[in-house]
Amino acid sequence: MIFSSLPFLIFLPIVLLLVALLKQEQHRRIAIFAASLFFYGWWDWRFCFFLVAASTIDYWLALKIQQAAPIQKRRWLLLSLASNLGILAAFKYVGWLLHNINQLTGWNLPAVDIPLPLGISFFTFQAMSYTIDVYRGQFNPTKRWFDFSFSMSFFPHLIAGPIVRASHFIPQLDKEHPIERDNLLDGLATFSKGFLKKTLLADQFAVCVDVVFANPAFFSSGTVWLGVAAYTAQIYYDFSGYTDMAIGLARMFGFQFPNNFDHPYLSGNITDFWRRWHISLSSWLRDYLYISLGGNRKGRLRTYVNLALTMLLGGLWHGANWTFVVWGGLHGLALAMHKLISERWPNPGQVRRLLGVPLTLLFVMVCWVFFRAPSFDVASIVLRKMAFIDSVGCDWPYVQALLGLGAAIGAHVYVAFDRRLAFDFRKPIFLTILVVALIIDLMFAPTSHGAFIYFQF
Amino acid sequence: MSYFARFAAQLAVALVVLELLSRVVLGHKPALRYDKRYDRLSAPNQNVVEAQEGFSRGRTNELGNLDSPMPSPLPAHAILALGDSLTEARQVGHADRWPERLAALTQREVYNAGQRGWSPANALGYLQAEKQRFAPEYVVLQVSGNDIDDMVSEKRPHVVEGVEGLSLKVPKRGKSGMAAKINKAKELVSRSALGGNLITAGLTVLGAGNDGSGNALGCSPPTAFNTKAANWLLAQIRAEHAKTVVIYLPLLNYYEGCSDKCTGAAELFRNAAATAGLPFVDATAALCSSFAQTHQPLHGFWNSLPGVGHLNSEGNDVVAHVLADYFAGQKAAP
Numbered sequence: 187m188i189f190s191s192l193p194f195l196i197f198l199p200i201v202l203l204l205v206a207l208l209k210q211e212q213h214r215r216i217a218i219f220a221a222s223l224f225f226y227g228w229w230d231w232r233f234c235f236f237l238v239a240a241s242t243i244d245y246w247l248a249l250k251i252q253q254a255a256p257i258q259k260r261r262w263l264l265l266s267l268a269s270n271l272g273i274l275a276a277f278k279y280v281g282w283l284l285h286n287i288n289q290l291t292g293w294n295l296p297a298v299d300i301p302l303p304l305g306i307s308f309f310t311f312q313a314m315s316y317t318i319d320v321y322r323g324q325f326n327p328t329k330r331w332f333d334f335s336f337s338m339s340f341f342p343h344l345i346a347g348p349i350v351r352a353s354h355f356i357p358q359l360d361k362e363h364p365i366e367r368d369n370l371l372d373g374l375a376t377f378s379k380g381f382l383k384k385t386l387l388a389d390q391f392a393v394c395v396d397v398v399f400a401n402p403a404f405f406s407s408g409t410v411w412l413g414v415a416a417y418t419a420q421i422y423y424d425f426s427g428y429t430d431m432a433i434g435l436a437r438m439f440g441f442q443f444p445n446n447f448d449h450p451y452l453s454g455n456i457t458d459f460w461r462r463w464h465i466s467l468s469s470w471l472r473d474y475l476y477i478s479l480g481g482n483r484k485g486r487l488r489t490y491v492n493l494a495l496t497m498l499l500g501g502l503w504h505g506a507n508w509t510f511v512v513w514g515g516l517h518g519l520a521l522a523m524h525k526l527i528s529e530r531w532p533n534p535g536q537v538r539r540l541l542g543v544p545l546t547l548l549f550v551m552v553c554w555v556f557f558r559a560p561s562f563d564v565a566s567i568v569l570r571k572m573a574f575i576d577s578v579g580c581d582w583p584y585v586q587a588l589l590g591l592g593a594a595i596g597a598h599v600y601v602a603f604d605r606r607l608a609f610d611f612r613k614p615i616f617l618t619i620l621v622v623a624l625i626i627d628l629m630f631a632p633t634s635h636g637a638f639i640y641f642q643f
Numbered sequence: 644m645s646y647f648a649r650f651a652a653q654l655a656v657a658l659v660v661l662e663l664l665s666r667v668v669l670g671h672k673p674a675l676r677y678d679k680r681y682d683r684l685s686a687p688n689q690n691v692v693e694a695q696e697g698f699s700r701g702r703t704n705e706l707g708n709l710d711s712p713m714p715s716p717l718p719a720h721a722i723l724a725l726g727d728s729l730t731e732a733r734q735v736g737h738a739d740r741w742p743e744r745l746a747a748l749t750q751r752e753v754y755n756a757g758q759r760g761w762s763p764a765n766a767l768g769y770l771q772a773e774k775q776r777f778a779p780e781y782v783v784l785q786v787s788g789n790d791i792d793d794m795v796s797e798k799r800p801h802v803v804e805g806v807e808g809l810s811l812k813v814p815k816r817g818k819s820g821m822a823a824k825i826n827k828a829k830e831l832v833s834r835s836a837l838g839g840n841l842i843t844a845g846l847t848v849l850g851a852g853n854d855g856s857g858n859a860l861g862c863s864p865p866t867a868f869n870t871k872a873a874n875w876l877l878a879q880i881r882a883e884h885a886k887t888v889v890i891y892l893p894l895l896n897y898y899e900g901c902s903d904k905c906t907g908a909a910e911l912f913r914n915a916a917a918t919a920g921l922p923f924v925d926a927t928a929a930l931c932s933s934f935a936q937t938h939q940p941l942h943g944f945w946n947s948l949p950g951v952g953h954l955n956s957e958g959n960d961v962v963a964h965v966l967a968d969y970f971a972g973q974k975a976a977p
Contacts, residue, residue: 397948401898406938580897580938585946614650622657625837628844629669 187228189377189431190384197225202438206365214363215336218439222341226304233303241338243269244313248320248327248334259321266317270310277302282506305345307503309338311470316352318474325353333359342435346428348446348466355441363440373437375609378620380430383423385631386623387590391420394587399558402567407577410568416587417558418551419594422451425464449601451550454542456520457528459550471500486529493525494518504557509565513556520549586630658837665836670694672843673703674833677816681768682800684758685709692836696952697734697944709733710742710755716778721752723777725766726785727793729892730757732959734944739956744963745783749970757785762793763876764800767811770883782887783966784880786912788862788894788905791869794876802872809875862894862905873915881919889916890966893927897940897950901931926965933961 187194201221208214227234247266251259281298288295316334319325328334337355398405398413405413429446436443450463460468476496482489494515501514528534534542552569559565570576609616644652665671673689684707685691691709693699704712709731717723724730724742732740732755746753754777758765766784795801800813816826832838880887891912893903903909909925916923930941940950941958954962 393948404898578938580940580949582949583945614646615653617650618653618657621654622661625661625841629840 211362222339225341241335245334263321342432373434377434380427383427388424391416394584406579410571490522662837671836680772696947722781723779726757728759730785741959741962748967762790788908877915877919
């Protein structure tokens with residue numbers, strides 16, 4: 187039941203209506219919790235038990251960390267990390283690890299094909315941030331099991347983030363959250379913006395991307411460039427669209443989620459990019475991995491190594507494939523290089539300022555090739571085509587992708603001049619725009635694309 | 644003015660703009676009408692805007708064909724082109740369609756009576772009903788792999804086997820009951836270009852997009868009954884019009900060595916044509932040869948998937964040349 191699907195668009199008003207009809211906060215919470223489990227169970231009901239069990243373990247471990255003597259706190263934290271990383275490894279990486287061992291050694295260890303619970307990478311990271319914050323004394327664990335389970339399973343962020351830390355979400359549970367008109371209108375506006383980003387733009391780009399990455403050798407260099415540009419746009423509109431929908435949904439129920447994107451393709455350098463892209467993940471990696479590795483406190487060389495290592499692991503977090511590791515590694519190297527350059531030449535000159543945005547975007551685009559390609563063979567063909575080696579092939583200037591890219595560039599230029607695009611349903615013109623956009627969407631949106639890219643992580 | 648009054652007024656203006664845009668650029672499919680002898684036809688004298696694959700604007704003639712008016716009888720040496728959407732070729736402009744190009748190449752009048760969703764079963768019904776009216780010198784019958792399913796599909800005119808052998812059956816279209824009411828409502832809404840587009844889109848979203856009358860270009864492996872049906876159909880067509888040329892247009896897979904997606908379809912129609920004593924022209928080699936030289940698929944458009952769907956302008960050109968070569972050979976033959 188993805189946010190842009192018909193079942194969800196039926197599910198949502200029913201849940202909103204039910205919650206609006208309930209007078210007591212506790213009843214509203216129970217209704218949302220039940221709806222969240224129903225939402226999660228829509229894919230596979232067995233994973234609901236898994237989700238509740240995983241939440242319960244971290245709830246209990248956080249209390250243990252708080253109650254333990256200082257010397258024992260670390261032990262309970264390690265247990266929490268082992269439990270979360272163990273879950274992640276068992277579901278996500280065991281099969282990949284066995285495959286790699288078989289390839290390296292020539293052994294024939296049996297293949298393991300465990301179904302991956304949706305959103306596992308997101309909720310394990312949320313759980314870890316909770317126990318680490320408690321361990322660091324930055325957050326007092328909640329005494330109420332229901333509150334923690336509610337925060338973990340709240341359906342707007344359950345599947346693909348943003349990674350909402352317990353320290354951000356649980357304090358919101360101290361307030362009552364009746365359904366209010368203003369929240370509903372603002373939430374609906376943000377949700378609509380995300381819905382249109384996904385269905386009008388990302389799904390159109392996906393048509394072009396899927397075809398080009400399925401057969402890159404078939405196409406000319408120009409078309410492969412279009413495919414890579416389309417993927418650059420697709421992943422942004424897909425994921426930021428999803429995030430808008432999640433933020434909008436939370437708002438409808440009276441909750442606030444942190445922002446996850448801040449026009450990352452307008453970044454002037456790679457460090458800036460990671461401050462604007464998937465902010466909830468990059469800040470998580472900074473606070474819980476980079477800083478834990480020593481951050482910049484152990485000398486210059488170690489800082490660069492920590493940066494590269496953090497991004498390498500960040501790449502692996504996205505999926506069990508070496509292409510993700512290379513993607514993360516490239517970003518890590520770039521971050522380290524940028525740190526080195528900006529330390530040596532702290533004041534960027536006119537040229538650096540001028541070329542910063544296009545060069546950063548170009549680098550990000552090249553890295554996306556590894557992120558999107560199913561294998562290094564495919565990535566290598568795409569990169570050769572991008573370098574105009576074997577450039578001959580089918581020219582396919584896919585009109586919808588070109589129009590979408592035009593719209594995306596236009597929107598970014600608009601935003602670059604410090605303007606913001608926002609719906610406000612208090613003005614009828616925005617409702618009219620939404621209806622017209624939905625009609626155009628219905629007429630032209632491809633029906634074969636639905637799932638959000640980040641669901642697989 | 645209240646919120647909803649303002650919203651309603653703005654929406655009304657927006658819908659009018661969308662309707663106009665649909666009629667000019669976003670797409671306008673003509674309504675359908677049904678003839679009990681050969682089933683569906685586009686309604687006559689209607690504007691057509693194709694925007695899903697390629698782009699073209701045109702108008703159906705008095706018979707519902709996407710061509711200029713057809714005189715009755717046709718001029719001497721005229722060719723009547725029968726086939727499905729690959730012959731109707733609404734995805735390209737009028738001058739780019741293969742029948743029109745064939746006319747230029749052969750200096751003959753060529754009339755395009757192709758209709759989306761037709762199979763040789765419709766063509767047989769059409770010839771039986773209209774042969775006397777037009778009396779062309781040649782009929783060019785276009786067949787493709789998708790006809791294998793279409794000519795035996797109960798949703799369309801199809802071949803059935805009874806105690807007296809094979810015969811043609813045209814499905815009865817609802818003239819009463821709920822089906823008729825739904826059809827009537829669909830027709831009414833389809834008078835608006837926007838309404839027609841929304842019906843199509845809505846049906847697609849609900850998974851009911853192909854009502855059996857559309858132009859889905861897929862195929863199944865031929866069965867023994869397909870062979871029997873094709874043999875019978877082409878024999879009947881030969882009986883109706885002896886100077887019929889069968890042209891086979893493949894649905895090519897350009898990604899895997901330019902092969903026909905419908906394995907066995909060309910063989911099936913080649914054998915059926917040979918059995919019926921009709922000349923058979925296969926455009927596969929010419930299309931693949933063009934692809935090998937240019938790397939550009941002959942199916943698909945800049946606003947649809949490359950190599951998938953209908954013939955583009957270059958594809959229509961290749962087909963026209965293949966047929967022109969055939970007719971030139973006929974002329975040269977003693």
